[in-house]
Amino acid sequence: MxxxxxxxxxxxxxxxxxxxxxxxxxxxxxxxxxxxxxxxxxxxxxxxxxxxxxxxxxxxxxxxxxxxxxxxxxxxxPDLLPADIVGTQILVERGGQKVFEFQQGPVFxxxxxxxxxxxxxxxxxxxxxxxxxxxxxxxxxxxxxxxxxxxxxxxxxxxxxxxxxxxxxxxxxxxxxxxxxxxxxxxxxxxxxxxxxxxxxxxxxxxxxxxxxxxxxxxxxxVPLEASVQDYLVKIVRATHPTDVNATERVKKYVRHGSSPRGAQTILAAARVRALLDGRYHVAREDIAKAATPALRHRILLSFEGEAEGVKTDEVIADVIEKVKA
Amino acid sequence: MPAHDRILAFLSAVKARLDLAWLVRAFCGSLLVIGSSLCMWCLLWVLRGYAVPASGYIAAAVALPVMALAAWLFGRASQRKAARIADEHFDLKDAISSHLGFSDEHREGEFIALQAEATAVRVQALSPRSIPVQWPRRVLTIAGVLLMACFVMGFKKDSPIVLERIALETETVRKSDEINKELEKEVEELLKSASDEEKELLHPDEWRQWVKELRETKDRKDAMRQYAELERKITEAAQKLSQRDTEQLLAKAAQEMKQTAELKPISKSLEEQNYRHAANQLRQMKLQADVRKPDEAQKELARLKSASQRMASAARNFQQRTGQQGNQGKGNQSQSSQNQNAQQSGQNQQQSQGQQGSQGQQSMDQQMTALEQSVQNLEQQLQQQQQNPNQNPSQSQAGQNQANQALQNLAQSMSQSSAKRDMMKKLQSLSQCAGKCQGFMCDKECQSLSQCMGTKPGGKKAGAGSVESRRAESDVTQDNGNRDQLTGQKGSGPSNTSIESADTGSGRATRTATVQEKAFQRQVESFIQREDVPAEVKEGVKEYFKGIQQVGNEQAAPAAK
CATH class of the missing domain: 3.40.50.300 (P-loop containing nucleotide triphosphate hydrolases)
Incomplete structure (x- = not known):
């Protein structure tokens, strides 16, 4: 290295x-x-x-x-099969014997x-x-x-x-x-x-x-992450859960399930990339906030009420970022 | 210089700048708070009509720097907070905060060092002076207006009503102090002048306690209440000493004894209600003669016998009029049963006191009848001894002792009555004194207690004439500043009405009786003038109506008193 x-x-x-x-x-x-x-x-x-x-x-x-x-x-x-993706076993003749051989799919x-x-x-x-x-x-x-x-x-x-x-x-x-x-x-x-x-x-x-x-x-x-910034990251991800103490009214009303820990990992990784691109050697809260939307928008499951009212997950995330204390 | 030190130096400069900015805000905030508080305080005084005390301004002047300093000390930015503010202000994107966090966690590595160096390079070009120290104009304006208002209100004087009220309070304090001293002096004089017998009737400690409980007050209502309470206590004490029935009994005894020439001095003493002197005169009748010489003893006994008969006659008469039976034993029995009934029924103290007084009266008339009885016994024994000189004189001696003892008891009762009477007079005087004190408290014109009580030379102030026919406006309708309405305590104040018990009779109107009496008189005169009526019957009727006439005169005499 x-x-x-x-x-x-x-x-x-x-x-x-x-x-x-x-x-x-x-x-x-x-x-x-x-x-x-x-x-x-x-x-x-x-x-x-x-x-x-x-x-x-x-x-x-x-x-x-x-x-x-x-x-x-x-x-x-719709007619695509799993084997069409990952590959399949095909019967081939090798050395006078017929054997199954793995035919790699496009995923390789x-x-x-x-x-x-x-x-x-x-x-x-x-x-x-x-x-x-x-x-x-x-x-x-x-x-x-x-x-x-x-x-x-x-x-x-x-x-x-x-x-x-x-x-x-x-x-x-x-x-x-x-x-x-x-x-x-x-x-x-x-x-x-x-x-x-x-x-x-x-x-x-x-x-x-x-x-x-x-x-x-x-x-x-x-790229190092300071404890308070990490705390901020965890607060944001936890606030997407309607049962969390920091959950906003919008989250409580429109969200059925919040983000998984994988969402927090994603935000952290993306924030580190942003920090380096910005010429910094540490992660800032701004990086966390910027990375949160693309990382969490598909990990937040809206409730029936949210779906019915056409609420976007981006709005929910923006609300969380705005309300969670840095 | 290492990157860490450079960052810390920058952070210290930022923190100093932030502290300065916070000091400015704390001072302005304190100014607003103090100004608001002072303004409200001033308004509180002014709206009540008082001048604003200068102490409030002094307190505000002291409190302002103290509050600002306290707020500054407690609200100063910590290093972490300063780092966050610096990050935000200089757009450092958490560089200083992250560096402090890494330092606190003792994290090491190339990235940490790079981060520190990059941060140090960035802060080197920054100036903490760019952090604004702003005076909050709006807060300062509001605080200035409030303080100006306080300053203006400070010039306001007391309103006339308040001045009058203060004067009234001062006067009330002065008067209550003067009254308390006067009452204390009066009570001490009363207790000092009281004889031993009188002191037994009183409870000096209780009286001193009552006077000690009197306190200086600027509340006239309160002062009036405490003097009224004292007056009530004095009146109650005087009522306990009331012996109207005994005085009536002794007055009748005086009338009886007046008919005998040698008893007139005692009669006169009793009429003048000089019971102590009468008691001494009775004591002088003590039998001292030798019972072995019956003649001398009977001569000595004659005067006592006359007196005892007269007094016993008055006592029986008194008993008949008061509805009691002449029978002494029966009277005692009925009295004891009354007492038992009273105790069993748990009647109130007033009733109990009344019964005790009634017992005293009975004791007096019983003593009179007992004296007559003992004198009669002694006389019989002396007659027997005279008829039989060889008889043992001890019985006569015992009878003489018994008569002397009865005489002594009666004289003692009279002395006690005299003591009670004197004490009651003193208490009434004291009660009047307390009443005058209340008058002094209410009277605006009366400047001193002695003037109000009229016992010492007073008069009007110098230059004030004695002519009252002035056209000056009556001050009855002027506001004296007293907004309180004096209300008494229900059931605790002294009553102005006293119940006068009738001397005799049923209390019915006498007009009809007078007419009837005249009709009877005409009938009697015509009856006496009739020749067919025997002389004995005429004499009997005469005696009967003389008796009635005598009773009528006796009734008229106490009423005239």
């Missing part, structure tokens, strides 16, 4: 290279790019949600190219794009559970490790609800971030047209390797 200042410098340099490379193709969306990169560095998976055509798939494709990692894409459909890669993940059946979705958490696949009683780094970038379309299967809470909890891809601004639209309307398209080069990502992840874990 290099010396800490050098590691930090390497972290920032690599991160900025990746950001710049991805930004060659993706116009605007700087927050989304940063958060996706943060999740990748922290070894987490990202669920991208947005209407079609906003560049979700293009973002993942560009990121895979920039990372110089093995990239696979699965277009989820470094970057997996699970496009329109909510179109697959729950059975197929659950096939990703072990893959995302344990980063290995078990078929016919035999476990097969996936490559490192491994992260899933899933997309889902919030508009077309027919024929979709909402992701179960357990699987949602596996995602590091849930990011809403916004509609580009007026200037971004013009820039998109300029970049894609010409004869040539931007060329994406690999600027980082898997080892770089792993090294960056190790540096992130060393």
């Amino acid at each position: 290099p010396e800490t200042p050098a590691a930090v410098a390497h972290f920032k340099e690599t991160f900025e290279k990746l950001r710049a490379e991805v930004s060659k193709f993706i116009v605007g969306q700087q927050d989304i790019i940063e958060q996706v990169l943060s999740a990748v560095i922290c070894g987490g998976h990202v669920l991208l949600e947005g209407v079609p055509g906003l560049g979700k798939t293009a973002l993942v494709n560009t990121l895979a190219k920039a990372l110089h990692l093995k990239f696979q894409r699965i277009q989820f459909t 890669c470094n970057v997996l794009l699970a496009d329109e993940i909510n179109r697959a059946t729950p059975k197929t979705q659950s096939a990703l559970l072990e893959t995302m958490q344990e980063k290995r696949v078990t078929v016919a009683g035999i476990s097969h490790n996936l490559g490192s780094p491994f992260f899933v970038l899933a997309t889902q379309n919030p508009i077309e609800q027919d024929g979709t299967y909402p992701l179960p809470e357990a699987q949602l909890d596996r995602f590091f971030f849930k990011l809403y891809v916004p509609v580009p601004s007026h200037g971004d639209f013009i820039e998109i047209l300029n970049r894609t309307g010409g004869k040539s398209s931007p060329e994406i080069n690999a600027v980082a390797t898997g080892d770089d990502i792993l090294q960056m992840g190790q540096v992130v874990r060393e």
Whole structure:
């Protein structure tokens, strides 16, 4: 491991290279790019949600190219089977004998794009559970490790609800971030047209390797966290539970279940990345507050009343951050 | 300089700046609180009509720095708080707070060192003086207005009503003090002048306690109440000594003895109600002659016999009029049964006292009849001894002793009556004194107690004439500042009405009786002038109506008194 200042410098340099490379193709969306990169560095998976055509798939494709990692894409459909994802045993003839041989599925890669993940059946979705958490696949009683780094970038379309299967809470909890891809601004639209309307398209080069990502992840874990900031983080996560003493009225009214401890781990990791990107060697409360929304929005389960009134989890999180004493 | 020290130095500077800012806020806040409190305090005085005491301003002046200092001491920012404020003010993003936390936890490592160095570099370029020290203008304005109002209110004088009230209170204190001393002196003189017999009737310690309980007060109502209470006690004590029936008995005895020439001195003493002198005169009738010489003894006994008969006659007459039976034994029996009944029925003290008084009267008339009885016995024994000189004189001697003893008892009772009478006069005088004290307390014109009591030279003030026919406005309707309405305690005040018991008779109107008496007189005169009536019958009728006439005169005499 290099010396800490050098590691930090390497972290920032690599991160900025990746950001710049991805930004060659993706116009605007700087927050989304940063958060996706943060999740990748922290070894987490990202669920991208947005209407079609906003560049979700293009973002993942560009990121895979920039990372110089093995990239696979699965277009989820209702007839997709688990074996289509993780692989299957096939009967082959070897040395005059017929034996079963494991045929790897598309999940055996470094970057997996699970496009329109909510179109697959729950059975197929659950096939990703072990893959995302344990980063290995078990078929016919035999476990097969996936490559490192491994992260899933899933997309889902919030508009077309027919024929979709909402992701179960357990699987949602596996995602590091849930990011809403916004509609580009007026200037971004013009820039998109300029970049894609010409004869040539931007060329994406690999600027980082898997080892770089792993090294960056190790540096992130060393960023220190002061006790009072940690206390603030725990208060925020606990305040998302309606039974907690710090729970706000909105939480008590509209939330059925709050975030799991995995949410706190996610916030901490993302906050550390933000601190390093900001040139600091410590985590600040501001980092916690910034990382809380994408880390908790899919981990908070609204009550029937909240669903009926159309309450957004982002509003609940903003309320918690505002009310919890720093 | 290490990064940690540089950060701490910066933090100390920030803390000093924050302390200064807090001192300013604490002072302004204290000023507002003190100003509000002082203003309310001033308003409290002014609305009641009083001038605002200067002590309040002094207290406020002392309290202001004390409160500001206390608030500053208790509200000073801690190092952690200063770090948080510095982080927020200089947008350090928890750099100083995190550094302090790491230092407190003794965390080490490259990242910790980098964090300290980066923080030290950042704070080096910062100036704690950029932390604002602002005087809260709104608070200062409000406090200034309040203090100005307090200052203005400080010039306000006492209102006329309050001045009068204060003067009244001062006068009440002065008067109550004067009255207390006067009453104490009067009681001491009373106790000092009381004879041993009188002291037995009184309880000096109790009287001194009553006087000691009197206190100086500026509340006129309270003062009046305590003097009225004392007057009630004195009146009650005087009522206990009342012996109206005994005096009536002795008056009748005086009338009886008046008919005998040699008993006229005693009669005169009794009529003048000089019972002690009468008792001494009775004692002088003590039998001292030798019973072995019956002649001399009978001569000596004659005067006592006459007196005892007269007194016994008066006693029997008195008993008949008061509805009692002449029979002594029967009277005693009935009295004892009355006492028993009274004790059993648990009647109140007043009734009990009345019965005790009645017992005293009976004792007096019983003593009179007992004296007559013993004198008669002695006379018989002397006659027997005269007829039979050889008879043992011891019986006569015993009879003589018995008669002397009865005489002594009667004289003793008379002395006690005299003592009671004297004491009652003194108590009545004391009661009047207490009443005058109450008058002095109420009277605005009366400047001294001696003037009000009229026992010492007083008069009006110099320059005030004696002509009362002035056209000056009557001060009856002027406000004297006394807002209290004097109300007595129900059942505890002295009653102005006294119950006069009739001497004799049923209390019915006498007009009809007078007419009837005249009719009877005409009938008697016509009866006496008739020739067919025997002389003995005429004489008997004469005697009968003389007796009635005598009774009528006796009834008229006490009424005239």
